[in-house]
Amino acid sequence: MEGQRHHLLEILLVEDNPGDVRLTRVALDDYKLANRLHVVSDGVEAMEFLLRNGNHTAAPRPDLILLDLNLPRKDGREVLKEIKQHDALKRIPVVVLTTSKAEEDIMRSYDLHANCYISKPVDLDQFYNVVRSIEEFWFCIVRLPTH
């Protein structure tokens, strides 16, 4: 399992719950590949980061976006829609990572071209597994477009 890229992996986490941010960080700490986790806590800031506006003019283009659906200011569904309609952003894989197991949220996300949909597991070990599989799948198995 040889990584395709040698630069630092940039991951954008769009998540308003600090508890989840911390958990994701803890899980990523055990990560094999060097990565940098950027965190924004609402949809508006997520778009600023991606479009390099506001406080994020120097933001790197992320290799992967982890997106929660229920966010303040701008909803995760809107963020997803905007990313997938934007020529420069639409190729970035978006993993919808959310508490909701609602059928309608899942359908809606795929309709908006989410690359995958994952319900946050309650169990810590399972959460670790999910984060690990995300990294393994997206950075080691899948061939991603080069920027």
Added chain:
Amino acid sequence: MAVARAYEFEAQRWCRHLGPVVESSAAQIYVFDALTGRCLYATPAACVAIDTPLEALSELNYDNLFSEPFRPSQNGMPVIMALERVSRDGRRDRVSVCLMESVADESIPVHLVWVRPAAADQHDDEFRQLLESAPDAIVIIAADGHVHLVNRKAEEMFGYTRHELLGQAVERLMPERYRTMHVGHRAAYTAQPHTRPMGGGMELYAVRKDGGEFPVEISLSPMQSRHGMLVTSVIRDITDRKRAQDMLTKQAQELARSNAELEQFAYVASHDLQEPLRMITSYVQLLAKRYRGKLDEEADEFIHYAVDGANRMQTLIEDLLSYSRVSRLGQDMVATDADSVLDDVLRDLNVTISEAQAEVTHDALPRVRADASQLRQLFQNLLSNALKFRSDKAPAIQVTAQRKGSEWQFCVSDNGIGIEPQYHERIFVIFQRLHAPGRYSGTGIGLAICKRIVERHGGKLWMTSEPGVGTTFSFTLPAVEGE
């Protein structure tokens, strides 16, 4: 003024000439002193009618002779009313009278009472009695829209005496906002009169003398009389009925609203509760992971209980969500083959069935009108229960179906541990369990969901059981129309 006085003079002059005519006619006329009520004069026919000789007339008094007090109209017009006349021997006759105020020669105010001949009034009289005894308010209106006659019930209902109403426009009895419109409606009705309810299904309101409005139901019928065309309106105060109806409608709405709210609450609560719960579980587990062995044994035990509690709460929340899903995300009822649904369920439960060495037999099940995925859940829950609550014997489970009118009655019977009669109601309540946790798994949601599913299909779910012998759950589902 001068004209009026001239008329009065002429009238008195002619009266003197007419005197002999009046005397010799069959007219029954009494004249009373307006102040004392003493009888001043009566025509011979009037005296005969009450067996009173002319000489005894002065002993007569209005109040002794008639059952109702003299009530002149406001505008000087004669008043026609029905009352009783008492003869000297105590005989009481129902008569129709015409009452009038007048002034006699010496400027004495007098009351004239003309008793109309019984023969001519016979019909009127019966009609009036009928009118008076009617349970509904009746207002008879002349073609020009003026009140011709009202009954006692109408007086009570509207708070007017009949003298206040007679000759008035009928629009006085309805709220101001309808009056103009009504004049048009009335003209249209008079042009094409027929018996019908008024308002064409609209809500009608009437107004009392004190201004109070009340809802009414009115039926109209035309009749020809010697006064021309009259319209009889029968008016019923429907305040009570309307109140009861409104209350029922309100209660039904309230119930629907509170049900919807409850479902919404269950959904939102369980959905939003998951988030903080996940935090609790995850961080307690993180604690355990990082500090196991670094803390003492007791700490590990505490962590175990915290995680266990959080896990159980997670299960409850998920169950609550699936309970709220029954009506929130229910599909349409379509013709569904219960037999193949049951086969699917048996396939899913295959492992459990063989592990329990259970024997499941079933009739060929019919097609029913159902939401297939909910029917599946229903069978799944009932069969799982039958397998779960088994006795020492190998489980024997039977599923049968029987046609009952427009429904099918299904029965799922087992030979399990059974349920004590006092718990028969309780088991259908959400999160009610009859056994200590650990003895049997589950939160106690299964039967509550079953009940909700069956009720959503318009059916009934119930059970019969004998402890130690077994339990039968029965439910009904609508048959497919035409099958």
